[in-house]
Amino acid sequence: MSGWIQFLLDFVWLSAGLALVAFSLGLILGELKIVNIAQGDLMMVGAYSMYAMRDLPFLVALGATCIVGLLLGFVLERGVLRWVYDKGFMATLLATWGVGIVLEQGVATLFTVSQKGIDAPLKGLIEIGDVVYPTYRVAVTAGIVVLLALLLLLVYRTSIGLRLRASIDNVEMASVLGISPQRTFAMVFSVATALAVLAGALIAPTIAINPTLGLSFLAPAFFAVLISKPGSLAGPVVGAVAVEFTFTLLQAYFNITIAESVLFGLLALFIVLKPQGISWSWKPAREETS
Amino acid sequence: MVPAASSIIGFILFAAAGLCPLFLSEFKVGLIGLGLTYGLFAIGLDLAWGRTGIVSIGQAVFFGLGTYGVAIALVRHGSAPFGAAIGIALAGILGAFIAAVGLRRVSNPSTMAVLTLATTLLAEKVARDWWSLTNGSSGLYVPPLTSTYFYYYVCFVATTGVVGLLWFFVLRRPLGNRLTAIRLNDRRAEHLGIPIFRERVVAFTLSAMVSAIAGCLSAPWMSSVSPDRVGILLSTQVLVWVAVGGRATLLGPFVGAVALTYGQDVLASSMGESYLLLLGVLFILSVLLIPNGIAGLFFTGPQLTDTTPVGGTLPPRPPLAGGDVLAAEAIVKRFAGNTVLDGVDLRIKPREIVCLIGPNGAGKTTLINVLSGAIDCDSGSVTLRGEHIERTPPDRRVAAGLARTFQVPSLFPGLTVAEHLILARQEAGMATPLPEAYARLEREHAGLRVEMLSLSDRRSLEIAMALCSRPDVLLLDEPAAGLARNDAGALAKTLRALRDHAGCAIVCVEHDMEIVRDLADRVVCLHHGRVISEGTMDHVSANAEVRRAYLGLV
Numbered sequence: 001m002s003g004w005i006q007f008l009l010d011f012v013w014l015s016a017g018l019a020l021v022a023f024s025l026g027l028i029l030g031e032l033k034i035v036n037i038a039q040g041d042l043m044m045v046g047a048y049s050m051y052a053m054r055d056l057p058f059l060v061a062l063g064a065t066c067i068v069g070l071l072l073g074f075v076l077e078r079g080v081l082r083w084v085y086d087k088g089f090m091a092t093l094l095a096t097w098g099v100g101i102v103l104e105q106g107v108a109t110l111f112t113v114s115q116k117g118i119d120a121p122l123k124g125l126i127e128i129g130d131v132v133y134p135t136y137r138v139a140v141t142a143g144i145v146v147l148l149a150l151l152l153l154l155v156y157r158t159s160i161g162l163r164l165r166a167s168i169d170n171v172e173m174a175s176v177l178g179i180s181p182q183r184t185f186a187m188v189f190s191v192a193t194a195l196a197v198l199a200g201a202l203i204a205p206t207i208a209i210n211p212t213l214g215l216s217f218l219a220p221a222f223f224a225v226l227i228s229k230p231g232s233l234a235g236p237v238v239g240a241v242a243v244e245f246t247f248t249l250l251q252a253y254f255n256i257t258i259a260e261s262v263l264f265g266l267l268a269l270f271i272v273l274k275p276q277g278i279s280w281s282w283k284p285a286r287e288e289t290s
Numbered sequence: 291m292v293p294a295a296s297s298i299i300g301f302i303l304f305a306a307a308g309l310c311p312l313f314l315s316e317f318k319v320g321l322i323g324l325g326l327t328y329g330l331f332a333i334g335l336d337l338a339w340g341r342t343g344i345v346s347i348g349q350a351v352f353f354g355l356g357t358y359g360v361a362i363a364l365v366r367h368g369s370a371p372f373g374a375a376i377g378i379a380l381a382g383i384l385g386a387f388i389a390a391v392g393l394r395r396v397s398n399p400s401t402m403a404v405l406t407l408a409t410t411l412l413a414e415k416v417a418r419d420w421w422s423l424t425n426g427s428s429g430l431y432v433p434p435l436t437s438t439y440f441y442y443y444v445c446f447v448a449t450t451g452v453v454g455l456l457w458f459f460v461l462r463r464p465l466g467n468r469l470t471a472i473r474l475n476d477r478r479a480e481h482l483g484i485p486i487f488r489e490r491v492v493a494f495t496l497s498a499m500v501s502a503i504a505g506c507l508s509a510p511w512m513s514s515v516s517p518d519r520v521g522i523l524l525s526t527q528v529l530v531w532v533a534v535g536g537r538a539t540l541l542g543p544f545v546g547a548v549a550l551t552y553g554q555d556v557l558a559s560s561m562g563e564s565y566l567l568l569l570g571v572l573f574i575l576s577v578l579l580i581p582n583g584i585a586g587l588f589f590t591g592p593q594l595t596d597t598t599p600v601g602g603t604l605p606p607r608p609p610l611a612g613g614d615v616l617a618a619e620a621i622v623k624r625f626a627g628n629t630v631l632d633g634v635d636l637r638i639k640p641r642e643i644v645c646l647i648g649p650n651g652a653g654k655t656t657l658i659n660v661l662s663g664a665i666d667c668d669s670g671s672v673t674l675r676g677e678h679i680e681r682t683p684p685d686r687r688v689a690a691g692l693a694r695t696f697q698v699p700s701l702f703p704g705l706t707v708a709e710h711l712i713l714a715r716q717e718a719g720m721a722t723p724l725p726e727a728y729a730r731l732e733r734e735h736a737g738l739r740v741e742m743l744s745l746s747d748r749r750s751l752e753i754a755m756a757l758c759s760r761p762d763v764l765l766l767d768e769p770a771a772g773l774a775r776n777d778a779g780a781l782a783k784t785l786r787a788l789r790d791h792a793g794c795a796i797v798c799v800e801h802d803m804e805i806v807r808d809l810a811d812r813v814v815c816l817h818h819g820r821v822i823s824e825g826t827m828d829h830v831s832a833n834a835e836v837r838r839a840y841l842g843l844v
Contacts, residue, residue, distance in 0.1 A: 035403045037347070083578050089399045090345055094533060094577050097347070097526060101570030109564050215522065219411050222404040230398060257412075257419040264408055268391045271405070275396045 005129045007252065013137045015244035016144040017203050019237045021217055022224035023148060024195040026236030029225060030168040031188040034081065034092040038100035039221060040214020042193055045072065046200025047209045048107050051116045058121035065201045066194050073193025077186050085185075100214075108211045120205035140202050148237055155233050164188070168231050219260075220247065223267050229277045296589045300541050307548075308446060316438045320511060321555055323442040325548035327508035330449045332531045332543030333456070334501030339529075340537030341461070342493040343473030344393065345402045348410030349528050352381040352498040354417070354520025356505025361430040361515035362423065374506035378499050384409075385498025389491040395480075395683070410525045417517035429516030432509055445507050452503055453540060460496065462595045464716050469493050470538075470593050471713055474702040481662060481700075483688035483717040483759060530573045536585025538593075545584055594709045597716045614673075615640045615795050616661070616692070616763045621670035623656055623819075630656045631667065632819035636797075638763060643789055643796045645806045647830070648816035649839055654799045655697060657816065658767050661797070662694040663687045675762065688717070691762035697771060697799075699748040701740045708736040710751055714758035725791040727784050728754040746777045757792055764788075766798040770805050782808035803831075815839070 021039065028036045049068050053061035076099055084091045120136040127133075155161035167174040167184045175181050200214070207213060221236075223243045228235025246266065250259035307326065311319045331353050338344040359377020363370050388409060392402040417424045424430065435441050460466055468489050471479040480486045509515060518524060527550070535546025550569070558565045580586065616638040623631040630653045638644055646654045660667045663684035672680040674690050682690070702710060711732060715721050724732060731750050740748060749769055756764055769785070770778040782805050789796055800806050806813060807827045814824040815836050823833040830836055 029400060035400045037403075037407070080574060080578070087577075087581055090339065090343070091577055091581060093345065093347070093403060094529060095574060097529065098570050098574035098577060101526060101573065102567060105564065105567035105570055109567060215411060219404075219408040222407065226401060226404050230400075255419070257415045260412055260415060264412055267408070268387075268405070271391050271397070271401060275394050275401070276398075 002130045005131045007248065009128065009131060009133050009137075011245055011248040013141050014248060015241045016141045016148075017199055018217065018220055018224060018244050019148060019240035020144050020199040020202075021196055021221045022236035022240040023151065023233065024192040024199070025221050026225045026228070026233055027188055027192040027195075030231045030233060031164070031171075032081070032085070032092075032185055033089070034096060035089075035222075036192075037093060037097045037218070038076075038103060039196055040216075040218040041100040041103040042069070042072070042196035042214070043200030043203075043217060044107065044209075044211060044214040045069075045103055046197035046202075047204035047207070047213060048111060048116075049197065050201045050204045051111070051118050051209055054118045062198070062201055066198055069194030069197030070190045072197065073190035074186060076193065077189040081189065082182070082185065104211045111211075113211055116209040118205050118209070134206075136205060144199075144202070152234055152237070165233075168233075220244070220263075223263070226267070227270055227274070227277055235277070296539075296541070296585070299588060303541065303545070304450075311439050311442055319442050320438050321552055322548060323438070323445050324508060324511040325551040326445050326449050326544070327504050327511065328528070328531065328547035328551055329504075329544035330452060330507065331501050331504035332528050332535065332547045333453060333540070334497050334499075334504060335528050336532050336537060336539075336543050337456070337460075337469075337500060338494050338497035340532060340539075340543075341466070341473065342469040342490060342497075343476075344389075344490060344494055344497075345399050346406045346494070346497070347403055347529065348406035348408075348413075348522070348525050349497075349501055350522070350524035351406075351410050351413045351520050352385060352501040353505035353508070353524065353528070354413065355381040355384070356502035356507075357509045357512070357515050357519045358417070358424065358430075358505075359502075360506045360509035361432050361512075364432055364509070365430050370506075370509075374503075377506055378502040381498045381502030381505075382495050386491060386495040389494035393487060393490045393494065395487060406525075407522075410520065410522050414517045414521035417520050424517065427517060429514040431514050432512055434513070435510050441510055448503075448507055452500060456496075456500065457540065464597045465489065465492070467594045467597055467713055467716060471702060474704065475700060477664070478696075478700040478702060480684045481664070481688065481694055482714060482755065483685045485683070485685045487683075527569075530569060530576075532583070533573060534576045534583055536583030536587075536589070539583075539585040539589050541589075542583050542585030593705060594712055596712055598712055599715060599718075599720050614638060615675060616797070617673045618657075618661060619671045619673075621657065621660055621672070622668045623653075623660055623665070624668055630819050631660065631670075633670070634816070634819065634821055636661075636814065636821070638795050638797060640762070641789060641793055641795055643786070643798065643809055643811045645810035645813050646797065646799045646816060647801070647803075647806060647813060652816040652839075653819040654816055655767055656819075658694065658765050658797070658799060662692060662765055688759055688761075691759075692765065693756035693759050693761035693763075694765035695749065695752040695756055695767060695769065697767040699745070699752045701748060701751065703741065704739060706737050706739050707732060707743070707751060710740065710755055711758065714755035718758045718760065720760075722758045722760055724754050724757060725788050727787070728757065746773050749773070753788070757788070760792065761794050763795045763797060764792075766796060768799050768801065770800060770802050778802060778805060781805060785809055803827075 021043065025036060025039050028034055046065055046069065049065040050061055053064060080095055080099060081092065084095045120134070122136040122139055124135040125132045126135050126138060155164060163179050164184070166177065167179050167181065171181050220243050221240070224239035225236045227242065228239040247259060247263050250262050254262065307322070310322055334352070335346060335349045338346045356374060356377040359373040360370050363373025388405050392405040418427050468479070468484050471482070471484060472486050472489060476486050531546035531550055532543050534550065535544065536542025554565060557568070561568065576583065614637045618634060618636040621631050621634040622629070634657060646657065648654055659665045661672060663682060667680060670680065671678060674687065674692055677690065679687055679690060723729070728750055731747055731754060735743065735747065740751065743751065770781050773781065785796060786809065798809065810827060812824065813827050813830045815822050815830050817839040822835045822839060823830045
């Protein structure tokens with residue numbers, strides 16, 4: 001029994017973080033049509049931002065980190081990405097890769113490569129059933145669930161969300177209707193960056209902080225996006241839960257490398273069967289008209 | 291021909307690489323030797339990315355398989371060539387597998403990005419964990435070389451040999467042209483008869499194996515082979531070498547790899563870790579400022595090899611069994627529950643010209659797409675000369691005698707008129723002569739890039755390419771759209787002459803009723819995904835339902 005509760009708690013905690021990253025990744029892929037390889041490095045920036053402000057109250061540091069994320073996203077979009085939109089898929093991918101290297105090495109230069117750590121603001125433990133679990137993780141999980149719920153409501157139930165989805169579906173058509181692509185791109189990338197940075201900041205107290213920490217989140221987050229329908233924003237969240245569930249389950253039986261190999265094999269199988277991803281909704285899948 | 295400047299630069303660099311051991315210290319020769327193997331690694335990546343346009347951001351996996359193959363053999367006192375063969379074979383198998391999963395017709399490019407990225411991340415972990423084979427993080431200690439100079443020349447000859455084989459047996463062959471075509475416009479390539487899935491898998495597999503050969507050659511240059519040989523950092527670096535050096539050239543990847551390997555050694559000793567920061571900035575700048583890399587600044591020559599077959603004749607297609615050359619029956623196609631084609635029947639006789647008319651949204655273009663194989667229908671059958679083709683991919687339909695054009699002309703950006711026809715004739719397997727109207731385009735504008743052509747000439751070029759395959763049925767999607775008045779007026783005459791010359795049937799979507807009246811042997815009117823009337827122009831235009839459909843009366 002306690003084994004199952006432990007499994008569920010771990011799974012919920014891990015999938016909350018992954019869902020936030022995957023949502024951000026799906027937002028960028030959907031709106032800007034960019035595969036953002038720097039996603040993991042954005043998380044890493046969030047963790048280091050929390051480390052740099054470790055002497056401030058946690059929530060103040062968290063707020064400041066979100067602002068850092070918004071600014072970083074804005075600078076990256078205006079400074080680098082907007083110059084490569086018209087140069088094709090590979091150019092945008094390489095540009096984000098370059099951004100990732102610069103972020104990683106910039107942080108390594110500023111903070112050195114030695115591992116850092118910060119304390120969680122909530123040090124207590126709570127008992128759930130007969131399992132003792134860190135209060136911080138439970139609180140963060142709840143926070144992320146609320147945040148994602150609000151984001152999805154924003155996307156699917158408000159006029160801002162409608163404009164965003166219109167722009168994702170057909171950016172040219174949306175621009176004719178008065179939804180400026182430049183402004184939407186800059187806004188979406190800033191917000192998505194801030195979300196990735198926030199995810200990094202939130203998990204920072206639970207991991208060893210180093211310049212390459214983002215790498216381990218990159219592959220699962222991409223898996224989550226890949227198995228959902230292109231352009232869907234709820235899809236990556238559901239995808240993240242599915243990926244994390246499979247991965248947590250596999251890790252219960254195998255060591256982590258074998259678990260990752262099996263996960264990768266399952267993903268390959270999935271892509272063979274469903275090259276367009278799954279539409280995680282009851283509506284029939286839309287197809288590309290040509 | 292290759293422009294003189296780049297040939298001369300290439301020859302000088304080649305000679306410099308061949309002679310440098312005479313002038314440089316042993317250490318520096320070792321560095322350049324490693325740079326050469328990295329250059330070959332980059333050539334491997336370029337085969338996928340630069341030539342074919344396949345995203346690969348985990349190329350070090352293949353390189354590392356070769357390196358580990360040799361290193362494991364050397365450590366165990368086995369045969370290095372045997373280890374190399376295993377590594378190269380594994381790289382080929384893995385490459386073919388990834389390509390087969392990630393490069394299907396309906397896949398997004400992001401699929402390949404994620405797959406290759408995940409492979410390199412995973413491979414690094416496996417190399418770190420598989421102690422018994424790889425000795426984990428500390429890596430395998432490779433015995434030092436007995437003679438740096440001798441091994442340098444082994445690398446030099448092997449690298450030259452592999453590149454030479456690639457050049458003469460892949461890049462300068464029809465396959466090389468196909469890869470370029472796929473990179474520039476995969477949809478057009480497919481409708482010219484190029485099997486894009488197969489050729490992409492071939493290109494990626496070759497790319498993996500060339501990278502693995504480079505990995506094998508590089509092993510003796512290393513003091514130890516550790517998991518970073520298959521990892522993400524090396525995968526990144528090889529992208530930088532190719533991007534900075536120049537894609538789709540022979541020199542670019544070598545220039546990028548040797549210069550940056552050499553530079554890394556010089557700079558890393560003075561700058562330490564921040565060298566990588568510089569590399570990242572350099573990379574972003576090169577993507578932004580010189581998208582074609584250093585070699586791209588010098589090399590602006592033709593992109594295709596002239597592979598026009600000499601003579602050659604089409605094997606006569608078997609005589610028709612029934613009366614129809616093309617028949618579609620009960621075609622149904624839905625998009626998101628919206629029924630666009632709702633049980634369409636269409637029969638085309640040999641040498642017949644049929645015009646498809648109907649109001650916007652009637653399903654005309656969708657029908658052309660279903661007939662040509664651009665999209666699959668949900669149900670119904672399509673037969674060409676009595677053979678079922680409704681599940682046949684577009685490239686095989688071209689071979690079976692079906693060619694098409696697009697509503698917006700779909701050509702290969704950056705290629706000349708002559709290069710377009712080289713591709714079309716290569717795929718047709720013969721040097722088909724064109725009817726006069728199209729032959730004139732070829733004579734007068736052969737060296738012109740298609741961006742320079744007028745819309746009317748671009749449409750003509752697309753038809754000319756379609757004609758090269760000697761189709762039985764030619765599908766034209768609005769050939770008059772956007773044409774000037776007198777161009778449009780001449781079109782009906784040109785197309786009728788074309789039918790008489792080429793002997794093919796024509797199915798033509800057209801809105802201009804004057805052209806339809808001049809052109810069509812038979813008119814078929816679609817409305818809401820159904821055929822509501824067919825026959826002569828007068829018959830169709832007199833039909834009450836047609837008039838309602840066009841005038842919007844209920």
